[in-house]
Amino acid sequence: xxxxxxxxxxxxxxxxxQQPQAPNRPASRPARAVAPAAVRxxxxxxxxxxxxxxxxRVLLFPDSSKPTITVNITYLVGSxxxxxxxxxxxxLLEHLEFKGTPHHRNIPQELTEHGAQPxxxxxxxxxNYFEVFAATxxxxxxxxxxxxxxxxxxxxxxxxxxxxxxxxxxxxxxGENDPFGVLMDxxxxxxxxxxxxxxxxxxxxxxxxxxxxxxxxxFYHRYYQPDNAVLVVAGKFDPRRTLQLVExxxxxxxxxxxxGVLRIYPTYTVEPTQDGERSVTLRRVGDVxxxxxxxxxxxxxxxxxxxxxxxSEVLGSAPSGRLYKALVxxxxxxxxxxxxxxxxxxGVLFLxxxxxxxxxxDSARVALERTVxxxxxxxxxxxxxERGKAALLRSIELNLNNSMRVGLELSEWAAMGDxxxxxxxxxxxxxxxxxxxxxxxxxxxxxxxxxxxxxxxTAAPVRAEIPAAPDVAALVRDYxxxxxxxxxxxxxxxxxxxxxxxxxxxxxxxxxxxxxxKKTRGQSVNVQLRLRYGTATTVAGKAVVADLAADMLLxxxxxxxxxQIRDSLDRLxxxxxxxxxxxxxxxxxxxxxxxxxxxxxxxxxxxREPVFDTTEFHSLVQENxxxxxxxxxxxxxxxxxxxxxxxxxFPKGDPRYTATLDEQAAxxxxxxxxxxxxxxxxxxxxxxxxxxxxxxFDPAQIKQLAAEKLGDWRSAQAYLRVxxxxxxxxxxxxxxxxxxxxxxxxxxGLNLRIRDDEPDYAALLLGNxxxxxxxxxxxxxxxxxxxxxxSYGVGSFVGAGTLDSVGSFTTYAIYAPQNxxxxxxxxxxxxxxxxxxxxxxxxxxxxxxGWLQSREVGRAQDQSLVGTLASYLFYGRTLAYDEELERxxxxxxxxxxxxxxxxxxxPGKMVVVEAGDFASHPPQ
Numbered sequence: 043x044x045x046x047x048x049x050x051x052x053x054x055x056x057x058x059x060q061q062p063q064a065p066n067r068p069a070s071r072p073a074r075a076v077a078p079a080a081v082r083x084x085x086x087x088x089x090x091x092x093x094x095x096x097x098x099r100v101l102l103f104p105d106s107s108k109p110t111i112t113v114n115i116t117y118l119v120g121s122x123x124x125x126x127x128x129x130x131x132x133x134l135l136e137h138l139e140f141k142g143t144p145h146h147r148n149i150p151q152e153l154t155e156h157g158a159q160p161x162x163x164x165x166x167x168x169x170n171y172f173e174v175f176a177a178t179x180x181x182x183x184x185x186x187x188x189x190x191x192x193x194x195x196x197x198x199x200x201x202x203x204x205x206x207x208x209x210x211x212x213x214x215x216x217g218e219n220d221p222f223g224v225l226m227d228x229x230x231x232x233x234x235x236x237x238x239x240x241x242x243x244x245x246x247x248x249x250x251x252x253x254x255x256x257x258x259x260x261f262y263h264r265y266y267q268p269d270n271a272v273l274v275v276a277g278k279f280d281p282r283r284t285l286q287l288v289e290x291x292x293x294x295x296x297x298x299x300x301x302g303v304l305r306i307y308p309t310y311t312v313e314p315t316q317d318g319e320r321s322v323t324l325r326r327v328g329d330v331x332x333x334x335x336x337x338x339x340x341x342x343x344x345x346x347x348x349x350x351x352x353x354s355e356v357l358g359s360a361p362s363g364r365l366y367k368a369l370v371x372x373x374x375x376x377x378x379x380x381x382x383x384x385x386x387x388x389g390v391l392f393l394x395x396x397x398x399x400x401x402x403x404d405s406a407r408v409a410l411e412r413t414v415x416x417x418x419x420x421x422x423x424x425x426x427x428e429r430g431k432a433a434l435l436r437s438i439e440l441n442l443n444n445s446m447r448v449g450l451e452l453s454e455w456a457a458m459g460d461x462x463x464x465x466x467x468x469x470x471x472x473x474x475x476x477x478x479x480x481x482x483x484x485x486x487x488x489x490x491x492x493x494x495x496x497x498x499x500t501a502a503p504v505r506a507e508i509p510a511a512p513d514v515a516a517l518v519r520d521y522x523x524x525x526x527x528x529x530x531x532x533x534x535x536x537x538x539x540x541x542x543x544x545x546x547x548x549x550x551x552x553x554x555x556x557x558x559x560k561k562t563r564g565q566s567v568n569v570q571l572r573l574r575y576g577t578a579t580t581v582a583g584k585a586v587v588a589d590l591a592a593d594m595l596l597x598x599x600x601x602x603x604x605x606q607i608r609d610s611l612d613r614l615x616x617x618x619x620x621x622x623x624x625x626x627x628x629x630x631x632x633x634x635x636x637x638x639x640x641x642x643x644x645x646x647x648x649x650r651e652p653v654f655d656t657t658e659f660h661s662l663v664q665e666n667x668x669x670x671x672x673x674x675x676x677x678x679x680x681x682x683x684x685x686x687x688x689x690x691x692f693p694k695g696d697p698r699y700t701a702t703l704d705e706q707a708a709x710x711x712x713x714x715x716x717x718x719x720x721x722x723x724x725x726x727x728x729x730x731x732x733x734x735x736x737x738x739f740d741p742a743q744i745k746q747l748a749a750e751k752l753g754d755w756r757s758a759q760a761y762l763r764v765x766x767x768x769x770x771x772x773x774x775x776x777x778x779x780x781x782x783x784x785x786x787x788x789x790x791g792l793n794l795r796i797r798d799d800e801p802d803y804a805a806l807l808l809g810n811x812x813x814x815x816x817x818x819x820x821x822x823x824x825x826x827x828x829x830x831x832x833s834y835g836v837g838s839f840v841g842a843g844t845l846d847s848v849g850s851f852t853t854y855a856i857y858a859p860q861n862x863x864x865x866x867x868x869x870x871x872x873x874x875x876x877x878x879x880x881x882x883x884x885x886x887x888x889x890x891x892g893w894l895q896s897r898e899v900g901r902a903q904d905q906s907l908v909g910t911l912a913s914y915l916f917y918g919r920t921l922a923y924d925e926e927l928e929r930x931x932x933x934x935x936x937x938x939x940x941x942x943x944x945x946x947x948x949p950g951k952m953v954v955v956e957a958g959d960f961a962s963h964p965p966q
Contacts, residue, residue, distance in 0.1 A: 080289055086462055086523035089448075092285060096297040097269025100288050101452060101461055103276035105445035107530020107563045109902045111277035112449035113185040114172035115193070116456050118272070119265035121243040122166045122309055122387070130245015131253060131261050133164040134203075134210055138258065139171065141202040143195040146188050150819030155888050156181050157895020160817055164243050167386040168457035174446055176898045177278035183287060186275075190291035193271065198262050200255040207250060208831030214244050215784035216834060216856055219676065221328040226392065232322040233336040233390060233493040237313040239383075264306060267298045272456040276449030278532060313338070313388065315507055320493040327782035329671040330376070331397040333407045335414065336493040339391050339486050341511035342384030342458045348470040349482040354380040354391055355430030356422045356479065357414065361597075361661070362429060362605040368413040369395050370661050374406045376668035384467075386458045388508045391486070396668050411494065414487055421480040429605075430479075431471055432612035438468050439615045440632060442527060443564030459514030465523050530738070531561035535901035537921035537928075544911065544921075545741060549728075549753045556734040556911040557741045567638055567737030568908040569631035571645075572916070575725035576625050576697075577762040583695035584721055585624045586709040590662060591722045592622020597658040600651045604658060607648065616641045618648075624697035625764055627726070632905065635738040639747060646751030652722065659715040666710045674703050677780045677787040677957035678856075684776050685789045685955045689850070690769060697764050727757030734911035736904045766848035768795045773950055778957035786859040786958025790869065792951045794849035798842040799923070804930035805942035806840055812881050812889045813872075813943075814838025814853055821876055826855055826868045833857045833865065844917050851947060859958035863965040866954075873949060880940030894928055 080100060083091035092100040120132050139162070140149050153160045153173065158181075162171040171189065175181045217223055227242045234240025244250075273292065275284055298304045316338055339350045358380025360366045369375035375395035383389035393414065397406045422430075441447040455464040491506035533539075544558045575581070581588065596618065597604040611618055616633035618641070629649070633641045673679035686700040693699065701709070731752070735744055771793060780786075796803060814822045814837045826836045838853035857865045881889075900906050901924075914920060 080285060080293075084462070084521075086465055086521065087442075087527060088529075089452075089461070090281070091461070092288075094268065094289065094293050096293065096295055097267075098292050098295075099272045099456075100285070100292075101272065101274045102281050102284060103274065103445055103448060104279060104281050105276060105530065105563050106278050106532040107561060108277050108445050109177050109533055109535050110174055110446065110899055111177045111182055111185070111275065111279050112172060112174045112446045113182070113189060114170055114274040114276070114449050114453060115189045116168050116170040116272045116274070116453040117265055118168055118270050118457055120165050120167045120169060120457070121241060121245070122238045123265070124238060124241075124245075127249055128253065128257060128261070129241050129249045130210070130214075130243070131249070131258060132169055133243055133245060134207070134250060134253065135198070135258055135262055136162050136164045136169050136171075137206045137210055138198050138202055139192055139196050141197055141199065141206070143191045143197065145191050145195065148819070149188070149192070150817050150823075151888060152184070152188065154816040154819050154892035156184060157892050157897070157899055158185075158817065159896070159899055165454075165457070166239055166243060168453055170450075170453040172450060174899060176895050176902070179283075181895075182279060182284065186287050186291045189273070190295065193266055193268065193292070194295050196262065196266075198255070198259050203255050203258065205829060205831040209827055209834050210244075211247065211250050212785065212832070212857060213834040214247055214250060215858055217242075217244055218784040221324065221326050221330075222332055222394075222396075224326065225324050225332050225334055228322045228324050229334050229336050229392075229493055230390065232320050233316070233338065234313055236311050237387070238309070238311070239385065239387070239389060260303075264304050267304070268292060268295050269297055269300075270306065272452070272461065274449045274452050276445040309387070312510075313508075316491050316493075318490050322493070327675055329399065329674045330668050331399060331401075331403045331406075332394060333397065333403060333410055334392065334394040334494070335410060336393075337391045337486050337491050338506060338508050339382060339389055340509055341386060341388050342467075343386075343463055343512055343514050343517060344509060345470065345512070346482050346485070346509075347382070347384060348467060348474050349478040350391060350486065351382045351384070351434055351471070352427055352430040352474050353417070353422070353479050353482050353487075354382040355433055356426045357393060357417070359430065359433065361658070362426070362608070364413050364417070365393065365395065365410065368409050369406055370664070371657065372409070373660070373664070374401065374409050376664040384454070384458070387511050396672075398664065398668055398671065407494070411492075414492075415489065417480075417483040417487055422476055422483070424476050427474065427476045427479050429609050429612065431474055432609065434471055435468065436612045436615045436617075438464075438471075439564075440566070440617065443562070443566040443634065445563060459511075460518045462518040462521050462523070463514065466518060466521055469524070527564050530563040533560050535898055535907075537901075537925040540901065540907070540921050546915065547745065549749055551753055551756050552729040553731045553733060553748065553752055554915045555745065555748060556732070556915050557739075557744060558734075558736045558907070558911065559739055559741050560737065562738045562904070565635035565738040566904070567633060567635055567735065567739050568904045569629075569633075569638075569642075569733070569735050570908045570912045571629040571733045572731060572912050573627045573629075573726060573728060574625060574730040574761055574763075574916070575627075575727070575757050576759065578697060578764045580759055581624050581697050581725070585697065585699075585701070586706070586713050587718045587721045588624050588627075588725075589622045590659070590666075590710075590713055590718045591726070592620050592627040593662055594654055594659060594718065594722075595620050595648050595652050597662065598653045598655045599647050600653055601647060602644075604655075607644065610644055611641070614641050614644075618645065638739055639743065642744070642747050642751060649726070649752070650755060654715050654719040654722070656715050659718065663710050663713060667707055670703055670707045670710065675780055675783065677778070677783055677785065679703070680778050680780060681787045681789050681955045681957035684778060684957070685791055685852070685953065688774065688776065688953055688955075689771055689791060689793055698766070724758050728752040728755045729757040730761040732912045732915040734908045734915065736908040736911065763845070766843050766846040768846075768848045769793055771951075771953065773952050774954075776953070776955040777960065778955070779959065779961055780957050781959050781962065783959045784858070786857055786862065786956065786960070788855040788857060788862075788865055788869070789852065789955040790952050791850060791852035792948070792953060794840075794842065794851060794946050795847050796842045796849040796946070797847045798844050800842075800847075801930075802942045802945070803842050804927060805934055805939045806842070806946060808886070808889055808893060808931050808934055809881065809939045809943040810838055810840040810851070811893050812885055813876055816889070816892060821872050822853065822855075822869070825872050826865065830864065830868055832861050832868065844919075859960050859963040860966045862956060862958070862960065870949075873947070877944050877947065877949070880943075881936050883936050886934065886936045886939060890932060890934070893931060897924070897928060
């Protein structure tokens, strides 16, 4: 599993004093330090490694087609390296790394000023920090200086630990709300007797609360060193100039003396071979049953792992997977899945099934075990194996087309032993055979290697011997990679340049097109199609069947089954998602230039020739019911629905009506395939539709294809936009009890009468950015999260209508229910302070700089830009709007912003919704 279960980062406040430095760590930067030259290492598929004399490995991945730069530094330390009493330490240290250095005292503020999209995460084998920002020399110099400085000079101060500990504890409590996640933790803890992979990265609550600052400082001094780090720079930059900056900033950091207190011992605990079935039972409040099974498997670098990953697809994919057929098709479960944890040391294969309360958990358990055991005697077919390989390879190939994704994903592979494992693993996948998958199944899917069920004495036990992690250096020593990927052009994402390149047109049936061709890395291309339909009267009461109709499109056509559609998309290396609502359905496509015509051809068939198979429909309904039932005890879902229902009280059946979870469940349970098909026949068509394409494609070819596939497709019923309606709602307080939930949710909001082209909107937008936006350095975040440590997640949003004068302001926070009064006090005091004192000139200028750069970064992402172009077709708008909005923001004064915030954010009209287990956790 290359996607990481990452924990989000903590953010910093300015600090008053620096903690003592460990040996070999400079407390300040020399004025005239001379960095030794880097030694060039291997170059594979456009990525070049350089090694500094202090041990830092540097990966440069230039890509002129993306006008952004990603700086990502990975430290080869994670929860695997923690000792007794230190669980969660790597993650806690990740939070404290955002608390500042002598040269970067307010890191969140700097990140916002540079318009960065930053984050960090901790996993079993590594911790990483990254920033994605507009490709300017100023930003690059700043980012490299920041990462070099906090590598050696972060404060890691006691008073910051005292406030941040409660934030991390709040994050821990949020995880405790999720029965599935807790079950995964418990199952892994039972599967591993000694290895730290059996301990959750978030750590034990007691360790989070009680860890001494001295242990964190020692952990930091030992692992945050250049010889234990890999730096990646990806995107649009000059390699020579960047390498000089890296040598200057990082090269002056000395290699630590590893013979003394900074010595790093390799993890030498080896998990013994499992010698019998194990089981664990979790009893908590929840609405969906889950059965899970864990099997030990080799390290991610092992030659067997590619076959294990394909095996996970054979078992867990939908709808062709064996677990899907055995449990979902037979109505024993609502959902199944499989994940192979690809780690530095031997990991696990995790299988699961979600089972509705009305169904038998024991039947699902028996079916899961029998299905897995059956693979030992019934080898995966060539079709199953090729299908699994295609799905895995599609994901890799599409990710390799995006330098930002590569820049981040290399963290996982570096932590496994070497970044080139990404490409070596891809090559191994291509060579996986049915025999290899069967061999992996017979080696690892043994009952004695399973954590599930009961212990059974066995006279002659058969056990799974897990090989040790291989010598990665030997694996990659002579590896040279595949052919070079097509490079893209240097593209300016300014509104003016986008408008010069985009071509708009329309077809006779009403379909409007916006085409923006440009050369992209790997010839990637993004497509968005939005179909609009119905009127307030004709779609009344049809929200559920509208959603089901859209979801059924990819589940089979007159010519292809659901599995055949998926197989085709995998072979074409394409991602296609379809989302439906009462009045519109949106199709999102990501693929490459060579595959685009075939993908659009298949999409035309999917849209126009669905079959609405009864079996697939039943499975879809069960999936939706399971998801709804899972939300019934969740504070966030309950609070969000309550807020929307109060602020917008439309009558039931109105397409703007917000249904309760019980109403949603009743509607899905009552839906029929006939009425869903009828909704499709009545409303789907391209009479009122927008198609946008951004990337590497031939505009003439795409326009012709659009005409062939969609040009004669008309909706049977008329379309009339359902307007948004402003409703003046009085303030109120809503409290919802959610028993046995460790985390609570806070919402506050009100309706606004405003459009996004009105003069006040720019000031409202930037004012909210300072109040609750930015990178967690807003007024609300600094007070509630950083100063008082009450919430892991806190922020606010402001929205305004484009066609109607209807907007909203919403703020939120997660917190422990016993802290509800403190949270309320913090929120109201910060709102009052903002309305009374306003924002300072310094705040405003810093916010402008960050907000404007973040807009540029957003337009540089093709997945985002293609959606903007599609929406603007409907609104009759061009990117001249963006240019004008940004000009207005740049011209704002503090007085103008303060006046607008006071005009709209009236405290006496704020609606507050709180959901949590307040009965069991009375306010402190």
